[in-house]
Amino acid sequence: MMIAPCQILVAGELMADVELVETLLRADFDDIGITNSLDRAAAEFDERRPAVLILAFNTLEKAQAYYLGLFRRSAIIHTHAHSCLLLCNRNELQRVYQLCRKNHFDNYVLFWPMADEPCRLRMEVHNALKQVARTETGIPAARALMQNVRHVASLERRLQEDLAAGGRHVDAVAKAAERAREEVAIAIEGFSRSLEDGDKPGSVEIRDPTGFRREVDRLKKDGLGHAIGAVTAAAQPFTAWKQSLNNDIEAHAASTQSLEALTESARPQILLVDDDPFQHRLLRKLLKDCDLDLQFATSAIDAFARLRRQRPQLILMDFGLPDMDGIETTVRLKSIERLASIPIVMITGHSEKDVVMKSLDAGARDFLVKPLSRSVLVEKLAHYLGEIGIA
Numbered sequence: 001m002m003i004a005p006c007q008i009l010v011a012g013e014l015m016a017d018v019e020l021v022e023t024l025l026r027a028d029f030d031d032i033g034i035t036n037s038l039d040r041a042a043a044e045f046d047e048r049r050p051a052v053l054i055l056a057f058n059t060l061e062k063a064q065a066y067y068l069g070l071f072r073r074s075a076i077i078h079t080h081a082h083s084c085l086l087l088c089n090r091n092e093l094q095r096v097y098q099l100c101r102k103n104h105f106d107n108y109v110l111f112w113p114m115a116d117e118p119c120r121l122r123m124e125v126h127n128a129l130k131q132v133a134r135t136e137t138g139i140p141a142a143r144a145l146m147q148n149v150r151h152v153a154s155l156e157r158r159l160q161e162d163l164a165a166g167g168r169h170v171d172a173v174a175k176a177a178e179r180a181r182e183e184v185a186i187a188i189e190g191f192s193r194s195l196e197d198g199d200k201p202g203s204v205e206i207r208d209p210t211g212f213r214r215e216v217d218r219l220k221k222d223g224l225g226h227a228i229g230a231v232t233a234a235a236q237p238f239t240a241w242k243q244s245l246n247n248d249i250e251a252h253a254a255s256t257q258s259l260e261a262l263t264e265s266a267r268p269q270i271l272l273v274d275d276d277p278f279q280h281r282l283l284r285k286l287l288k289d290c291d292l293d294l295q296f297a298t299s300a301i302d303a304f305a306r307l308r309r310q311r312p313q314l315i316l317m318d319f320g321l322p323d324m325d326g327i328e329t330t331v332r333l334k335s336i337e338r339l340a341s342i343p344i345v346m347i348t349g350h351s352e353k354d355v356v357m358k359s360l361d362a363g364a365r366d367f368l369v370k371p372l373s374r375s376v377l378v379e380k381l382a383h384y385l386g387e388i389g390i391a
Helices: 015-025 041-048 060-073 090-101 118-135 142-196 209-234 236-265 277-286 300-309 326-334 353-362 374-387
Strands: 008-011 032-035 052-055 083-089 107-112 269-273 293-297 314-318 344-348 366-369
Touching: 008 015, 008 041, 015 032, 015 118, 032 041, 041 060, 052 060, 052 118, 060 083, 060 090, 060 300, 060 326, 083 090, 083 118, 090 107, 107 118, 269 277, 269 300, 277 293, 277 374, 293 300, 300 326, 314 326, 314 374, 326 344, 326 353, 344 353, 353 366, 366 374
Parallel strands: 008 032, 008 052, 052 083, 083 107, 269 293, 269 314, 314 344, 344 366
Antiparallel strands: none
């Protein structure tokens, strides 16, 4: 049985806790769904497609297990815009704060053992809905925007080249028509002179040389001139349209060139998925002289949250992550159409053949072994960034 979508979904282990949260939210919100069905968690999330997911579990471990289960089994959670709000108790505040900083969850509210701040809960749900609405406005990714700007600039240049070529063809037609007029006039003049001089006896007898000359001149001036003039006049609308279009292109050329220059200065983005802060610092040090935008995620869930907002040109994936391992995370990423084409380079602490083969089978394009070598790292980055058209 299909369940209707909802704006807010409250999930927990105990129905009494879930219903309490629902009651507190009813003061501001109507479209609320509730569930304590752990077995159907992923299917229910996919059916309800909530903008805000509230985890009303009485321990952090249960909330983490529930949310991680969604990432492992849900078909849409990796791409569906949503915000995850965790209800926690005072003893867990420090850990919850750190997890939210690492993007495991989007926000938290101190709720247990007593919900003494219902207004705070409702306010955070309002904020979460606003954040999701901003995400859904469809602001294009930086790479897509760069590609569009380059495409427009390329089209403008191609159009200008085509217009210039068309103008040259029109000019050539006009010159050819004028040459044809002159050559035909010369031919008519020569033929008429032959008749007048009697070079073609028996063909035509000219009894009125003056009238004949007048008719020949009229033919050259009016008949031939009119025909050639019609050819030239037919090209005039194109010439006028070409000039008008050129003026329009030139009016926007400066802004297009500025945007194109800006896109040329945009740096390729690389996402490192690794829970070790030392590896983050090491990567920054190794690549400090490279013109790259380095982003970091500390877990698979953190990586998926970042990938919903931005699409990097390359992912460096640590084999050992705290929630899903690098292979499982790679498999999930490759199953998402929007993310499947991003090259993934697996980072491992060892180079055993089975680990390498599992990584490649999962969809990784290459692998690096710790400790990272700067020369090998830079070589692989240059290869994959160049492969997708970024120098």
